[in-house]
Amino acid sequence: MSADSWQHPLSSRIPFRLAGPCLFGIGLALIQPARADDPQPASTAQTKQLETINVSARRHDEPDYSVPISLQAFTAEDLSWRISPGQSNASLARSVPNLSFVDLGTTYSNVFTIRGVGSFMPLSSDDSSVVVYLNDVPRAATGASPNLLDVERVEVLRGPQGTLFGRNTQGGAIQIIPNAPEFKRSFSTTLELGEHGHVSTDVVANTPLADKVAVRLAVRYADQDGRIPNLSTGTRDGAVRLGVARASLLWGVDDRTLVSAMVFQDQTRSSVSRFVWRENPAFPQIAQDTETLGQWRDSGASIRLEHDFPLFKLTAVSSYQDSSNRQVFDLSDALISVAMTHRPAATFNVPGADMSSMNLHEKTMMQELRLNAPADSALQWTAGLNYFRSDFDNTTVARASPAAFSFVSTQNGRQYNRTRTGSTSLFGEANVPLAANISGIAGLRYTTEHKSASYVFDGNGNPMVVPHFDGREELDANLLTGRLGLSHDDKRGTLFYATAARGASAPGYSALSTSSPRGKLEPAFPESSNWTYEAGFKSRALAAGLDVRAAVFYNDVKNGHLVVFDPSQALLRPVSLDYRSQGAELELEAQATPRLHLRAGLGYTNGKLAHVPPQHLSGAKSGAPLPNVPKYSIDLAADYTADTRLFGLAGQLKSNVGWQFVSQRSADIKQSFYLPGYALLNARLSWQHRDWNLYTYANNLANRTYAMTGQAWSAGVNSVRPGQGRELGLGAIKQF
Numbered sequence: 001m002s003a004d005s006w007q008h009p010l011s012s013r014i015p016f017r018l019a020g021p022c023l024f025g026i027g028l029a030l031i032q033p034a035r036a037d038d039p040q041p042a043s044t045a046q047t048k049q050l051e052t053i054n055v056s057a058r059r060h061d062e063p064d065y066s067v068p069i070s071l072q073a074f075t076a077e078d079l080s081w082r083i084s085p086g087q088s089n090a091s092l093a094r095s096v097p098n099l100s101f102v103d104l105g106t107t108y109s110n111v112f113t114i115r116g117v118g119s120f121m122p123l124s125s126d127d128s129s130v131v132v133y134l135n136d137v138p139r140a141a142t143g144a145s146p147n148l149l150d151v152e153r154v155e156v157l158r159g160p161q162g163t164l165f166g167r168n169t170q171g172g173a174i175q176i177i178p179n180a181p182e183f184k185r186s187f188s189t190t191l192e193l194g195e196h197g198h199v200s201t202d203v204v205a206n207t208p209l210a211d212k213v214a215v216r217l218a219v220r221y222a223d224q225d226g227r228i229p230n231l232s233t234g235t236r237d238g239a240v241r242l243g244v245a246r247a248s249l250l251w252g253v254d255d256r257t258l259v260s261a262m263v264f265q266d267q268t269r270s271s272v273s274r275f276v277w278r279e280n281p282a283f284p285q286i287a288q289d290t291e292t293l294g295q296w297r298d299s300g301a302s303i304r305l306e307h308d309f310p311l312f313k314l315t316a317v318s319s320y321q322d323s324s325n326r327q328v329f330d331l332s333d334a335l336i337s338v339a340m341t342h343r344p345a346a347t348f349n350v351p352g353a354d355m356s357s358m359n360l361h362e363k364t365m366m367q368e369l370r371l372n373a374p375a376d377s378a379l380q381w382t383a384g385l386n387y388f389r390s391d392f393d394n395t396t397v398a399r400a401s402p403a404a405f406s407f408v409s410t411q412n413g414r415q416y417n418r419t420r421t422g423s424t425s426l427f428g429e430a431n432v433p434l435a436a437n438i439s440g441i442a443g444l445r446y447t448t449e450h451k452s453a454s455y456v457f458d459g460n461g462n463p464m465v466v467p468h469f470d471g472r473e474e475l476d477a478n479l480l481t482g483r484l485g486l487s488h489d490d491k492r493g494t495l496f497y498a499t500a501a502r503g504a505s506a507p508g509y510s511a512l513s514t515s516s517p518r519g520k521l522e523p524a525f526p527e528s529s530n531w532t533y534e535a536g537f538k539s540r541a542l543a544a545g546l547d548v549r550a551a552v553f554y555n556d557v558k559n560g561h562l563v564v565f566d567p568s569q570a571l572l573r574p575v576s577l578d579y580r581s582q583g584a585e586l587e588l589e590a591q592a593t594p595r596l597h598l599r600a601g602l603g604y605t606n607g608k609l610a611h612v613p614p615q616h617l618s619g620a621k622s623g624a625p626l627p628n629v630p631k632y633s634i635d636l637a638a639d640y641t642a643d644t645r646l647f648g649l650a651g652q653l654k655s656n657v658g659w660q661f662v663s664q665r666s667a668d669i670k671q672s673f674y675l676p677g678y679a680l681l682n683a684r685l686s687w688q689h690r691d692w693n694l695y696t697y698a699n700n701l702a703n704r705t706y707a708m709t710g711q712a713w714s715a716g717v718n719s720v721r722p723g724q725g726r727e728l729g730l731g732a733i734k735q736f
Contacts, residue, residue: 050540050547050591051075055155056175058429059164059315059382060372065538068441068487068497070158070551070585072096072601076179079148081656081684082637084699087724089145090708092174094660094680096156097585097603097633099172103708103721104274109145109296114158115553116581116607116629117171117530119505119561129170129505129528129561131161135178135262136317136368137302138166138388142360142511143323144266144296147244150204150218152177158585159532159553160503162481163429163443166386170503170530170557180260181214181250182206187736194697194729197225212252220244226271227725231287232334232349238722242268256308263301270294275570275719277335278673278710284722287334289351295326308374315370325360331400331411331570339717347403356398356411360511363391383428390421394511399460400569411569412462413517415455419509423449429483441485441499449477453509453524457516466519475524479504493541497534504529505561510574525574530557536585545591555581555607562627562669564618567713575618577669579626581607595641603633609669619670628709630677632663644687651689658682662706667720672712675720678704693733700726 053073055064064073074082074095083091093101093112102111102118112118112130119129119141128141139146148154154176161169190202200222208214226238246264253259273292276284300321307314331354334345341347348354370384393416400411429443452474459465485499505528513522536551560579563572583605590598607626625631637658644653663677681702686695700723707720 050545050589053153055153056177057155057157058380058431059370060313060375060380064155065493065540065547065549066489066495068485068495068499068536070534070536070549070553072156072587074154076151076153079151079154081682081697082658083148084724084727088148090723092148092154092156094633094662095635095658097587097601097635098158098583098605099156099603099633100629101708102628103723109268109294110139110141110143112171112174113629114156114172115555115583116579116605116626117503117532117555117557117560128168129503130172130174131165131167131169132174132176133165134176134264134300135302136175136304137300137319137321137366138364140298140321140323140362140364142296142325142362143298143321144242144268146176147220147242147266148176149202149220149244149246150179150216152179158551159499159534160481160483160501160530162479162503163427163445163483163501164382166425166427166445167388167423167447167449167479168505170505170528178218178246178248178262179204179216181216181248183208183214188733190731190733192697192729192731194727196227196725196727197223198727198729199223200731214250216248216250218244218246228273228276228284228286228722230273230291231285232289233291235291237271237273237286237288237291239271240268241270242266258306259304260306261301261303264299266296266298268294268296272721273333274329274721275333275336275711276722277333277339278707278718278720279339279716280335283705285335287345287349288330288332289349289353290328290330290355292330293326293328296324298323311374313372313374315368315372317366317368317370319364319366321362321364323360323362323364325358327356327358327360329356330354331356331398333719336713336717336719340714343403350401350403352399353401353403354399354411356396358512359393359395361393365389378433379430381428381430384426386423386425386427388421388423390419392419392421392511393417396512399462411571412465413457413459415457415513415516417453417455417511417513417516419451419453419511421449421451421508423447423506431487434486437489437491439487439489441483441487441497443484444482445480447479447481447504447506449479449506451475451477451506451508451524453522455513455516455522457513459517465517469516469519471516471521473509473521473524475507477507477527479506479527490541494537494539496537498536499534501532501534502529503532512571514569514571514573525561526559526576528557528559528561528576530555530560532556547587547589549587550585552584553582557581562620564620564669565711567711573618575620575669577609577616577618577620578611579607579609581605581626581629597639599635599637601633601635604631605629605633606631621671624669624671625666627668628665628675630663630665632661632677634659634661636660649687651687651692654686654688656684656686667710667718668712670712673710673718675707675710678706678723680704680706691735693735695731695733696729697731698726698728700724702726 132139161173192200206216226236228237248262251259302319305316334348337348368386396415398411425447427445457469483501487497507527534553538549559576587601612622642653661679684697703726706723710720
């Protein structure tokens with residue numbers, strides 16, 4: 001393959017650079033000016049009162065403070081300043097205590113752990129122990145990060161959610177609820193400009209089509225320059241460009257029947273390098289012959305039917321998604337290779353000598369039928385049937401030179417791997433009144449799965465790999481998950497609860513084979529299961545305008561899906577090990593004054609490997625900390641609204657300040673090195689008057705340097721994935 005065939009698509013940027021401002025300008029030109037009699041924004045509340053957020057954590061709407069699990073919910077207002085358009089998953093993780101985002105830079109973009117439980121690097125497309133849902137539909141681990149555009153709320157549910165959310169929610173679930181169409185006309189457009197070429201433009205339009213039909217459209221374009229110098233190409237890596245489009249329809253058939261539909265497409269291009277030499281005195285720098293390319297495209301459609309019968313509510317959800325993911329990267333970084341071997345950089349700066357091109361493609365479909373008790377029933381229950389199917393293909397072409405890799409077996413040839421998954425499950429959960437203010441919780445889910453895999457490998461002539469291999473295998477699995485618990489609700493704003501839950505992540509086959517180049521079948525990875533014990537309370541009765549929540553937990557995980565980095569082949573190998581984690585969350589929210597809103601969250605997780613056999617080939621040892629899991633995570637936020645009439649101006653002035661802390665983490669299961677802790681300060685100041693909102697923002701105001709993930713290559717030579725530096729910018733929102 002010639003070096004020209006690896007041309008990076010981010011090299012031509014000027015047309016895309018103009019897309020954001022043009023979209024903003026077109027929106028302004030097409031819409032009539034606002035009328036003088038348009039309604040004005042509501043004044044600030046004059047009483048201390050916290051907003052109530054209704055969530056669907058138990059598959060029916062209820063206030064978040066009445067749900068007997070540890071969760072955190074964010075409204076659109078919260079997300080507007082907390083979430084960076086190009087860093088949505090990382091921004092969300094820092095806002096939720098005990099939620100960690102495993103930022104690998106490429107390949108897998110939706111990888112989280114909660115309380116230390118999760119797939120630290122998914123072994124296959126569906127191997128994610130914390131699942132991200134968009135309107136009840138699971139997103140692919142290999143797909144684009146869901147962009148938090150025009151959303152009503154985001155719910156982060158801690159602990160196993162296998163009873164109601166289903167397969168592989170061993171550590172928890174993240175539910176994203178977009179704004180539904182409304183029966184009124186509205187239009188808004190947003191333009192944001194910042195440092196390092198940041199451009200972001202949103203357009204949201206809503207209109208009724210008939211008395212009972214409404215539609216909504218949301219579009220986003222965002223662009224960000226790279227910041228990491230590439231000494232080999234003279235460019236800067238780390239650029240991110242994304243485009244999002246989502247259209248939804250709402251049809252109120254009659255008083256008892258509601259139909260909603262949604263189609264979407266997410267696209268992301270990134271040149272974020274996964275290997276940046278950590279010990280470099282001029283960090284961050286890279287020396288890679290070809291810019292890293294990550295290119296994701298997710299398209300999907302879903303339809304939802306809700307009908308109220310006299311004795312229950314029926315919900316039917318059907319979905320289809322098509323996800324593609326292309327990754328091109330240099331297997332050897334000259335800076336890292338020189339540090340390891342002390343040989344000249346020219347030995348490794350050979351264009352096309354060490355390269356990998358991965359093309360991942362997955363098609364999924366889901367059908368769920370769910371029954372719920374009426375909203376006014378004392379006995380609340382949910383029961384349902386779910387079917388899920390995944391067709392996944394991975395075509396990888398790689399070559400590795402002897403100069404950089406002296407005994408590579410897997411990175412010389414072409415792999416074509418296919419996995420097929422069919423999953424059917426029955427589930428149910430009930431909240432049963434037992435005595436005055438006391439309820440019992442009981443839920444169970446039975447899942448049966450069939451998986452098949454085929455691995456085809458064609459060598460490129462390297463003597464370390466076989467010329468050809470073709471193998472097929474399959475497995476069947478039965479998974480049992482559920483929850484038992486008790487709760488006490490005094491009906492005055494205080495809830496106590498205790499639960500025991502069993503979670504599971506299904507067995508399967510790796511997307512990338514390390515065995516087929518040696519002429520062997522890829523062994524299946526086993527089912528991972530866990531028992532989680534949790535106790536907590538939630539109270540709004542301690543003081544006016546104060547919400548206090550606390551929970552303690554203990555996780556016992558068997559055959560956790562972990563990985564170990566193999567520097568000889570520049571890839572991650574699967575390893576299944578037991579581990580345990582214990583800890584707590586404390587969250588406070590206060591409406592301190594009618595104008596001042598405060599929020600604080602503290603997470604503590606102490607996770608360690610357990611029952612590791614002596615001299616394990618992975619290098620792991622019992623008692624070693626879990627990789628990429630901080631012991632402490634803190635989120636502090638303050639919102640203040642001032643009446644600008646005090647300064648002789650119309651409108652309102654609003655300030656948002658957030659401070660987030662993540663403590664040090666072990667980079668891998670071998671404790672090769674630790675990623676230092678870091679703290680970020682973010683702020684936003686906005687002026688709101690009638691239909692205008694003008695704001696300035698600062699992300700990572702102190703410009704802290706920090707690392708998201710890391711790999712150990714040899715003694716004293718390590719690489720990391722750097723986090724995002726400081727970004728200052730301005731924005732404007734116009735509503736019509």
